Amino acid sequence: MNALRDHGKHLLVVTLLLLASRPAFGTAAAGVVLVVNGPVEIRSGPAKVAATTGMALNSGDTLHSTGGTASVLMASGQTRILAKGETITLTGAKDQGQDRTLANRLVATLAETTSAGQGPTIKGMVRGDATIVAVHPHNTAIRPDDIRLAWLAPPNLVELRLTVRPATGDQRLVVDVPAGQSSVIWPASALPLACQTRHYWKVEGKDPIGGRLLGSPLYWFAILGPEQAAALEADLAAIDQMAPIDADSRRLLRANRLIAAELYQEAADILRAVLGQRPADTGLKGLVRGVLLKMNNTAEAGAIQ
Secondary structure, three states: OHHHHHHHHHHHHHHHHHHHOOOOEOEOOOEEEEEEEOOEEEEEOOEEEEOOOOOEEOOOOEEEEOOOEEEEEEOOOOEEEEOOOOEEEOOOOOOOOOOHHHHHHHHHHHHHHHHHOOOOOOOOOOOOOOOOEEEEOOOEEEOOOOOEEEEEOOOOOEEEEEEEEEOOOOOOEEEEEOOOOOEEEOOOOOOOOOEOOEEEEEEEEEOOOOOOEEEOOOEEEEEOOHHHHHHHHHHHHHHHHOOOOOHHHHHHHHHHHHHHOOOHHHHHHHHHHHHHHOOOOHHHHHHHHHHHHHOOOHHHHHHOO
């Protein structure tokens, strides 16, 4: 009995050492696990742990299928599909794949975002009947052709007012919003908004019965600049050409390129859709929580269990 207990302690220590050995963010991972279907192990020396979506890989790590399959992106730019019964070892080879720079960015972003969402359960603010909250943009970058602001508010509010101000300077735009309206498209005649800088917005309204003033939190958005947008589209096109890779893995990579551009809300929409098809994927849940936390959307992040 003591021998069994000591063996169990040894396995626990070895597994913890493996988890602790995952690359620290700021150091380069050799690869990252994408979609996992069924049982797949990561082996690092004598330790082994179940592979999950978004798990960073070190050079020398071995992925072994014990009945499942997985897709992997190497920092070299190569993509691999682990078939049932197959074993892949990350050698740290210097041979470049399709796009080493893009691959390194995707590996780092995917692993960091997933790790950020794997912490303790977050219990965030839940919107009550008397709260105004953003729908779009919710602490995220946006594309220049998508400058609209939308929110959720109690339907009976009056004297609605939208305020937008840049991160610096005294200029601000105040728009009176008709009662019952819940979105505004940015007026062409309004003050110009600089690209690649954060702007802040909020909505206020008055309760017609008690006369109490209600307001939303302050949210931010940033508009993608022309060069950023062009680089993004080129990278998304490169992801679409990556092979071999399955459709869900490609969607994960596209979402993580959006995360790297701080297009968090657009990325979250993609990841929610993938999670809807893979509701038991714990790594994917961490990835979705991670991007929601980047948006400071703690209520929705905390609801993903």
